[in-house]
Amino acid sequence: MTESQSEGVGRPGPDHDVIIIGAGVCGIYQLYRLLQLDLAVTVLEAGDGVGGTWYWNRYPGARFDSESWTYGYSFSKELLDEWNWSENFAAQPETLGYLQHVVERFDLERHMQFGCKVDRVTWNEEARTWTVELADGRAPTCRFLMTAIGLLSAPTMPTIEGVGDFRGQAFHTYYWPHEPVDFSGKRVGIIGTGATGVQVIGEIADKVGSLTVFQRRPNWCAPLHNSKISAQEMADIKSRYDEIFDRCAETPGGFIHGPVPERFFEADPEERLALWEELYDSPGFGIWLGNYREVLMDEEANAEFSAFMADKIRQRVHDPEVAEKLIPKDHGFGVQRVPMETDYYEAYNRDNVRLVDISETPIERITAQGIRTSTEDFEFDIIIYATGFDAITGAFDRIDFVGVDGLKLRDKWRDNPITFLGMGVAGFPNLLTLAGPTGGSVSTNFPRGIELAVDWATDLLTHVLENSVTRFEPTAEAEREWVDHVREMYGMLLLRKAKSWFTGYNSNVEGHDRTRFMIYAGGNPRYRKRLEREAEAGYPGIRLDPAPAA
Ligand code: NAP
Numbered sequence: 001m002t003e004s005q006s007e008g009v010g011r012p013g014p015d016h017d018v019i020i021i022g023a024g025v026c027g028i029y030q031l032y033r034l035l036q037l038d039l040a041v042t043v044l045e046a047g048d049g050v051g052g053t054w055y056w057n058r059y060p061g062a063r064f065d066s067e068s069w070t071y072g073y074s075f076s077k078e079l080l081d082e083w084n085w086s087e088n089f090a091a092q093p094e095t096l097g098y099l100q101h102v103v104e105r106f107d108l109e110r111h112m113q114f115g116c117k118v119d120r121v122t123w124n125e126e127a128r129t130w131t132v133e134l135a136d137g138r139a140p141t142c143r144f145l146m147t148a149i150g151l152l153s154a155p156t157m158p159t160i161e162g163v164g165d166f167r168g169q170a171f172h173t174y175y176w177p178h179e180p181v182d183f184s185g186k187r188v189g190i191i192g193t194g195a196t197g198v199q200v201i202g203e204i205a206d207k208v209g210s211l212t213v214f215q216r217r218p219n220w221c222a223p224l225h226n227s228k229i230s231a232q233e234m235a236d237i238k239s240r241y242d243e244i245f246d247r248c249a250e251t252p253g254g255f256i257h258g259p260v261p262e263r264f265f266e267a268d269p270e271e272r273l274a275l276w277e278e279l280y281d282s283p284g285f286g287i288w289l290g291n292y293r294e295v296l297m298d299e300e301a302n303a304e305f306s307a308f309m310a311d312k313i314r315q316r317v318h319d320p321e322v323a324e325k326l327i328p329k330d331h332g333f334g335v336q337r338v339p340m341e342t343d344y345y346e347a348y349n350r351d352n353v354r355l356v357d358i359s360e361t362p363i364e365r366i367t368a369q370g371i372r373t374s375t376e377d378f379e380f381d382i383i384i385y386a387t388g389f390d391a392i393t394g395a396f397d398r399i400d401f402v403g404v405d406g407l408k409l410r411d412k413w414r415d416n417p418i419t420f421l422g423m424g425v426a427g428f429p430n431l432l433t434l435a436g437p438t439g440g441s442v443s444t445n446f447p448r449g450i451e452l453a454v455d456w457a458t459d460l461l462t463h464v465l466e467n468s469v470t471r472f473e474p475t476a477e478a479e480r481e482w483v484d485h486v487r488e489m490y491g492m493l494l495l496r497k498a499k500s501w502f503t504g505y506n507s508n509v510e511g512h513d514r515t516r517f518m519i520y521a522g523g524n525p526r527y528r529k530r531l532e533r534e535a536e537a538g539y540p541g542i543r544l545d546p547a548p549a550a
Contacts, residue, residue: 013127013129013143014127014129014130014141014142014143015042015140015141015142016040016041016042016140016141016142016143017034017039017040017041017142017143017144018034018039018040018041018042018142018143018144018145018146018461019041019042019043019044019130019132019140019142019144019145019146020034020041020042020043020044020146020147020148021043021044021045021118021132021145021146021147021148021149021399022043022044022045022052022147022148022149022150022153023043023045023047023049023050023051023052023103023112023114023148024050024051024052024053024054024055024099024148024150024153025052025053025054025099025446025447025450026052026148026150026434026435026441026446026450026453026454027043027045027052027148028050028099028102028103028108029073029075029447029450029451029454030146030148030434030454030457030458031043031108031111031112032075032106032108033454033455033458034458034461035108035111037458037461037462037465039461041111042111042112042113042140042142043108043111043112043113044113044116044118044132044134044140045112045113045114045115045116046115046116046117046118047114047115048114048115049100049114050099050100050103050109050112051095051096051099051100052148052150052153053150053152053153054092054095054096054099055096056153056174056175056176057092057173057174057176057196058092058093058176058177058178059171059173059176059196059199059200059384059386060181060199060200060203060204060207061199061200061201061202061203061204061342062091062092062173062176062196062199063087063089063090063091063092063095063199063226064089064090064095065089065195065224065284065285065339065340066089066255066284066285066445066446067088067089067255067256067283067284068085068087068088068089068090068094068095068229069085069088069229069237069241069244070244070245070248070254070255070256070445070447070448071090071095071445071446071447072085072098072447073102073447073451074241074245074447074448074451075451076106077241079102079105080238080241081238083098083101084229084231084234085229085234085237086228086229087226087227087228087229088226088227088228088229088283088284089224089226089283089284089340115136116134116135116136116138117134117135117136118132118133118134118135118399119133119134119135119399119400120132120133120399120400120401120402121133121145121399121400121401121402122402123402123403123404123428123429123430123431124141125404127141128143128429128430128470128471128547129141129142129143129430130142130143130144130145130430130431132145143430143470144430144431144432144461144464145430145431145432146431146432146434146457147395147396147431147432147433147434147436148434148435148450149395149396149399150395150435151389151391151392151395151435151442151446152388152389152391152501153174153389153394153395154389154390154391154394154395154397154398155172155173155174155175155387155388155389155390156387156388156389156390156394156506156508156509157172157385157387157508158191158363158385158387158508159507159508160363160365160366161364161365161366162365162366162367163366165365165366165367165368166366166367166368166369166370166380166383167368167369168369168370168380168381168382168383169181169381169382169383170382170383170384170385171382171383171384171385172385172386172387173192173196173197173200173384173385173386174389181382183204183207183208183209183382184207184208184209185208185209186208186209186381186382187208187209187210187212187370187379187380187381187382188204188208188209188210188211188212188380188381188382188383188384189211189212189214189370189371189378189380189382189383189384190211190212190213190214190383190384190385190386191214191363191371191383191384191385191386191387192214192384192385192386192387192388193213193215193216193217193218193219193339193386194219194339194386194388195219195337195338195339195340196386196388197213197384197386198219198221198339198341198344199339199341199342200384200386201213201344201347201353202341202342202343202344202347203342205343205347205350205352205353206350208352209352209381210352210353210354211347211352211353211354212353212354212356212371212378212380213353213354213355213356214356214358214363214371214373215325215326215355215356215357215358215359216358216359217328217330217359217499218325218326218327218328219328219336219338219339220306220309220328220331220332220333220334220336220338221338221339221340221341221344221345222280222287222288222309222338222339222340222341223280223281223340223341223342224283224284224340224341224342225281225282225283225284226283226342227283244256245448248445248448249448249524249525249528250525251289251523251524251525252289252523252524252525253285253289253443253444253445253523253524254444254445254448254449254524255284255285255289255444255445255448256284257284257285257286257288257289257290258289258290259289259290259291259292259293260275260290260291260292262275262292263292263293263294264292264293264294264295264298264301265294265301267292272292272304273308275291275292276291276305276308279291280312284340285338285340287338288333288334288338291305291334292305295333295334296334296335296493296494296495297492297493297494298494299332299494302332302333302334302335302494303332305332305333305334306328306332306333309333310327313326313327313345314327316345316346317345317348317349318348318349319348319349322348322355325355325357326345326348326355330499331497331498331499332494334494334495335493335494335495335497335498335500336495336498336499336500336502337500337501337502356373356376356378358373361373361374361375361376362374366383370383371383387508388501388506389501389506390506390508390509390512391501391504391506391518392417392437392442392501392504392518392519393413393417393437393504393518394506394509396409396410396413396433396436396437397410397413401428401431403425403427403428403429403431404427404428404429404473405427407427407428409425409428412425412427413437414511415516416483416516416517416518417436417437417438417516417517417518418479418483419433419436419437419438419439419474419479419482419483420474420475420478420479420482420541420542421438421439421474421482421530421531421534421541422435422436422437422438422439422440422441422442422453422520423436423439423453423456423457423460423474423531424472424473424474424542425474425479426473426474426475426476426478426479427473428473429471429472429473430471430472430473432457432460432461434450434453434454434457435449435450435453437518437519438482438483438486438517438518438519438520439453439519439520439527440452440453440520440522440523440524440527440528440531441453442518442519442520443502443519443520443521444524448524449524452524452527452528452531456531456535459535460472460535460539460542463535463538463539463544464544467544467546468546468547469544469545469546470545470546470547471543471544471545472539472542472543472544472545473542473543473545474541474542474543475541475542475543477541478540478541478542479541481541482541483517485522486517486520486521486522487517489520489521489522489526490517490521492521492522493521495521496515496521497515498515499515501518502518502519503515503516503517503518504516504517504518
């Protein structure tokens with residue numbers, strides 16, 4: 001592989017064999033795998049550096065909810081041996097440093113171009129190539145296009161009047177400044193109490209002059225219980241990596257936490273309580289994913305566990321009225337992704353922190369000085385928008401995908417995303433939507449999911465190249481079958497009823513203030529088996545066309 005090959009200089013035909021859009025966790029690994037196939041690849045990244053999610057989200061408190069040592073790539077023993085995580089749930093700067101290290105170690109950066117905002121991609125049927133139009137006017141071409149554009153990379157501001165009027169500092173958490181923000185003595189307002197808002201609030205409550213939290217719907221949050229990793233612990237982790245990754249491969253979410261084998265209805269109330277107390281005191285997602293499986297599937301089990309969690313909030317928040325406002329009433333525990341918190345509930349015991357329930361007193365507008373609700377004018381120096389994302393399909397919708405006969409992906413996905421295995425789309429040949437909607441990696445510990453997706457995509461591409469295939473496209477029938485299966489899997493879990501990014505809900509995006517079928521809820525092992533079956537059978541769901549006769 002030479003640099004000139006990578007840039008496509010002096011080669012006939014398209015500029016590149018493959019263009020990957022996005023240099024985050026997924027794009028980095030996909031690039032690594034394709035370079036091993038000696039393909040001419042370039043990665044186009046909108047940011048000024050690698051890291052995707054971990055490049056952008058620099059807000060205070062940003063850190064893993066996956067155990068750090070389950071989040072690193074598993075493909076290189078040397079990489080695993082040389083990298084030391086400092087905390088069980090590492091903070092954003094460390095994760096970004098890790099991804100930068102991977103890129104440097106495998107000499108990947110020379111195949112990447114930064115500051116490249118992709119506006120439109122167009123399929124050229126005659127040439128069997130894609131043209132990728134960039135905001136700067138360039139339009140490189142490629143035989144195969146891969147999207148590694150993230151699940152939560154299209155941030156959304158609230159549709160509240162006057163957002164542009166505020167004269168102080170204002171940030172969406174995703175676009176947090178690269179320079180430190182000085183909070184000392186500042187009057188800060190924050191909108192949003194999802195996983196992001198919860199991390200910010202816990203982190204800054206004791207650093208600001210005052211903090212006013214504008215909450216529309218509370219979330220069920222659980223303690224992260226983060227801790228440092230000693231040199232000895234890290235050595236032990238390194239000796240157990242095979243075991244750790246095997247464990248992640250067998251759980252539905254790709255975490256070390258999987259449901260306990262005991263059944264909720266067979267355990268007596270004391271046994272349930274003992275397990276729940278233990279989980280509440282344990283680090284990470286055990287409380288969500290290592291619980292009785294019925295908690296996420298059965299209304300009665302879910303209600304009982306939600307009552308247990310509500311009591312925990314009441315115990316931790318001193319003011320009973322505030323505690324009640326922090327307890328979700330419209331959904332049970334775990335049907336939305338659980339924010340993992342550090343000192344979140346305790347923040348509300350501080351004199352400088354105030355909770356404003358905007359389901360009771362809605363925000364009317366943002367003013368030059370702050371925020372006006374139906375009953376009060378608040379003045380702020382800083383407003384933080386922790387208002388989330390147009391998740392999973394949002395990053396696709398921000399690019400104009402034009403497929404066969406001018407078909408627009410945006411139109412095809414208007415009601416619900418339609419894909420084959422979350423990896424490809426009929427009408428969009430030679431496109432691999434790594435970590436795309438309805439794929440398995442969307443709902444898992446991300447690196448565990450994307451390694452699976454990238455390995456499968458790389459095997460498919462190898463098969464394509466070895467068989468002189470120049471055009472591949474999922475069949476409409478295979479797509480229909482997959483979409484039916486995706487819906488069936490949603491049916492198993494209570495999360496199907498929740499208004500969250502798992503169901504594509506976003507009140508700030510036209511047409512997305514309703515629930516959709518966005519993720520593969522069948523779990524990682526089942527998804528992996530389905531991918532393997534497809535490959536072993538020679539890709540029956542994908543039409544593979546050799547070059548047309550000259
Ligand atoms: P989110 O879960 O979608 O939360 C957005 C918050 O903003 C919600 O509280 C929402 O209220 C509120 N909101 C949105 N529009 C509003 C409006 N117009 N007026 C008032 N409130 C509004 O987004 P997020 O917190 O950024 O988290 C998204 C996902 O990112 C997480 O679920 C997680 O997967 C990932 N994440 C992970 C970590 C980690 O630990 N690794 C950390 C942060 C985020 P409603 O609930 O009423 O809609």
